[in-house]
Amino acid sequence: MEIEVVGSSMEGGGGGGGDGGGSGGGTCLVWEDLTVVLPNSSNKPTRRILNGLSGFAQPSRIMAIMGPSGSGKSTLLDSLAGRLAGNVIMTGNVLLNGKKKRLDYGAIAYVTQEDILLGTLTVKETITYSAKLRLPGDLTKSQLNDIVEGTIIEMGLQDCTDKLIGNWHLRGISGGEKKRLSIALEILTKPTLLFLDEPTSGLDSASAFFVVQALRSVARDGRRTVVSSIHQPSSEVFALFDDLFLLSGGETVFFGEAKLAIEFFSDAGIPCPSRRNPSDHFLRCINSDFDRINATLQGSQRQWDTKGICDTILSCSTTAHIKGMLVHKFKSSKYAADARTRIKEISTIKGLVVDRMGGSKASWWKQLTTLTTRSFINMCRDVGYYWLRIGVYIAVSLCVGTVFYDIGTNYHAMLARGACGGFISGFMIFMSIGGFPSFIEEMKIFHRERLNGHYGVGVFILSNFISSLPFLAFMSFSTALITYNMVKFHPGFIHQLYACLDLLLSIAAVESCMMVIAAVVPNFMMGIIIGAGFIGVMMMTAGFFRLLPELPKVFWRYPVSYINYMSWALQGAYKNDMIGLEFDSEYEGEPKLPGEFILTTVLGISLDHSKWWDLAAVGAIIISYRLLFFVILKLKEQAKPVVREIYTRRTLHHLKKRPSFRKTSPFPSKRHQPAHSLSSQEGLNSPLH
Numbered sequence: 001m002e003i004e005v006v007g008s009s010m011e012g013g014g015g016g017g018g019d020g021g022g023s024g025g026g027t028c029l030v031w032e033d034l035t036v037v038l039p040n041s042s043n044k045p046t047r048r049i050l051n052g053l054s055g056f057a058q059p060s061r062i063m064a065i066m067g068p069s070g071s072g073k074s075t076l077l078d079s080l081a082g083r084l085a086g087n088v089i090m091t092g093n094v095l096l097n098g099k100k101k102r103l104d105y106g107a108i109a110y111v112t113q114e115d116i117l118l119g120t121l122t123v124k125e126t127i128t129y130s131a132k133l134r135l136p137g138d139l140t141k142s143q144l145n146d147i148v149e150g151t152i153i154e155m156g157l158q159d160c161t162d163k164l165i166g167n168w169h170l171r172g173i174s175g176g177e178k179k180r181l182s183i184a185l186e187i188l189t190k191p192t193l194l195f196l197d198e199p200t201s202g203l204d205s206a207s208a209f210f211v212v213q214a215l216r217s218v219a220r221d222g223r224r225t226v227v228s229s230i231h232q233p234s235s236e237v238f239a240l241f242d243d244l245f246l247l248s249g250g251e252t253v254f255f256g257e258a259k260l261a262i263e264f265f266s267d268a269g270i271p272c273p274s275r276r277n278p279s280d281h282f283l284r285c286i287n288s289d290f291d292r293i294n295a296t297l298q299g300s301q302r303q304w305d306t307k308g309i310c311d312t313i314l315s316c317s318t319t320a321h322i323k324g325m326l327v328h329k330f331k332s333s334k335y336a337a338d339a340r341t342r343i344k345e346i347s348t349i350k351g352l353v354v355d356r357m358g359g360s361k362a363s364w365w366k367q368l369t370t371l372t373t374r375s376f377i378n379m380c381r382d383v384g385y386y387w388l389r390i391g392v393y394i395a396v397s398l399c400v401g402t403v404f405y406d407i408g409t410n411y412h413a414m415l416a417r418g419a420c421g422g423f424i425s426g427f428m429i430f431m432s433i434g435g436f437p438s439f440i441e442e443m444k445i446f447h448r449e450r451l452n453g454h455y456g457v458g459v460f461i462l463s464n465f466i467s468s469l470p471f472l473a474f475m476s477f478s479t480a481l482i483t484y485n486m487v488k489f490h491p492g493f494i495h496q497l498y499a500c501l502d503l504l505l506s507i508a509a510v511e512s513c514m515m516v517i518a519a520v521v522p523n524f525m526m527g528i529i530i531g532a533g534f535i536g537v538m539m540m541t542a543g544f545f546r547l548l549p550e551l552p553k554v555f556w557r558y559p560v561s562y563i564n565y566m567s568w569a570l571q572g573a574y575k576n577d578m579i580g581l582e583f584d585s586e587y588e589g590e591p592k593l594p595g596e597f598i599l600t601t602v603l604g605i606s607l608d609h610s611k612w613w614d615l616a617a618v619g620a621i622i623i624s625y626r627l628l629f630f631v632i633l634k635l636k637e638q639a640k641p642v643v644r645e646i647y648t649r650r651t652l653h654h655l656k657k658r659p660s661f662r663k664t665s666p667f668p669s670k671r672h673q674p675a676h677s678l679s680s681q682e683g684l685n686s687p688l689h
């Protein structure tokens, strides 16, 4: 068995173009003996999610991958697009125009089931930014506009061009429009191969028809190869598909021209009733869930009495039996033979070239400016990203200002100043966690666009930093100026500026830290919990709750307090306020206490270095976090294919030792197995010890 592990080398956003080449400008996709296995620990059965599937997709045609829920539609699509999850292994070949090709970042246009879009942008803005990110930079404004307008018309989005997409607080476009927009974004660069995962899910029949009709036009007009999984299409929608790959339990029930499926079912003795939707009929025949439901209904005596009425194979046999029979019949059918011949032809065509099909042709600078603008507009329009926090920051600053108003320099003011500084550095910075959900939304967009090769990791990180800077500056400067002037900390412009910069860098450090957390945790709930825990630890070791020299030396003092941005920020803030001031002694008549003395004796702060070094340390920590974020994202991309390859080889080596690990292809080769072997019959959940 040949192993093809898809998804590998990274070339940030570069690459090529729309023509694809081959087959007169189109792309032929072939998959042979595709098997996807979910290996389990040795004492549990191994699951074959897909079992030796073979097929092909051709230019100007649209193929439906159909089957009951859990039959493996998405898995097949992901296998073809090189997007399989890390815990499964895939064997078999995926060929593009007769050549094995790694479908890495940017190689494939893939529309996922979930519409991942920036809700704060309008339809036209979304398409325009996407066009600027990916189309060549030398296009004139009017050329770019023509492409955008053309895509809007192609996907029938004229009516909602200037409507916002919508999010939690903005009413937006409909589900069907969102889906068409997601497709529009992928066809902008005219990819020759387009994958879609259930593009009609959640849509009414009219919207579903519109979407599939648009896809059909995309395939026809641009000689594009369109492969789409679909759940249960209406008869009108079903009629729009040229080819059909019918799956059940990970096995091929039918593959060929969609209209021939009716003939196949008829030949197999289960003809589709004349007034019935063919796709409903096919799915009724192969959906084993009906067996379970019937058994339950019979058990609870809620089923109508059908004893004696056994006039069709459907009413007399179990679905599992019918499915097994269809799988078996298909293997020896003329449809399978035709498919084998065609696969052979396509696989041996010589001289076809396949370029990268997705990716970006825009320059790095163009990508940076476009992403920065888009991100800035999103931050401006998303109330939850910064505005809400800015409001809360100002309100809390006023509270701090009134509680610690005109704090003075008497003996008790020393500790109050320390407490006030500690609160500002601690609580105010802690509130930065509030922007995490919005950032996670932006990360989702990044992942989608990155997988489709729109731009690189570095551009994303830099653009996010630049676009957030004005908000961070506004937030920290307003907070610092309000508290500074109400509390009346150390007077002077430089002191005020330092306080503003200190808070700005501290908040930027927390944001950068949250980015790192977002890169490693799978969802925002976990991110917030982990982030809150992390910031809590940073607060604890910042030198306010426990003085720095008193922290346990091993671990907490060295290294934690040294890599803690809050400890440097707090030291800087205390120095900024106290150095140069004099405080009253506890008893009248005693000499005044210099701020330096209080810093070293009461607050445990060393005066070995200036406050500016403290600020520089926070800056260095921010840069380290951003670099770490970059490294994690890059590592995840680079290491994944390597880990997958090693995992696949090791697991296969292990599985091959198991006597019952058999492979059964619907297009039997020399290694053909009997159709009713254990694995072929039981399909998806077949135990393969």
Ligand SMILES: Nc1ncnc2c1ncn2[C@@H]1O[C@H](COP(=O)(O)OP(=O)(O)OP(=O)(O)O)[C@@H](O)[C@H]1O
Pocket: 038, 049, 067, 068, 069, 070, 071, 072, 073, 074, 075, 076, 085, 086, 087, 088, 231
């Ligand atoms: N990475 C994975 N880990 C564990 N199980 C998986 C994985 N991928 C797929 N499966 C399982 O394989 C089966 C097929 O999943 P898949 O998502 O391909 O089905 P589907 O036909 O697309 O279903 P639906 O129509 O409900 O989306 C399911 O039982 C699913 O739980």
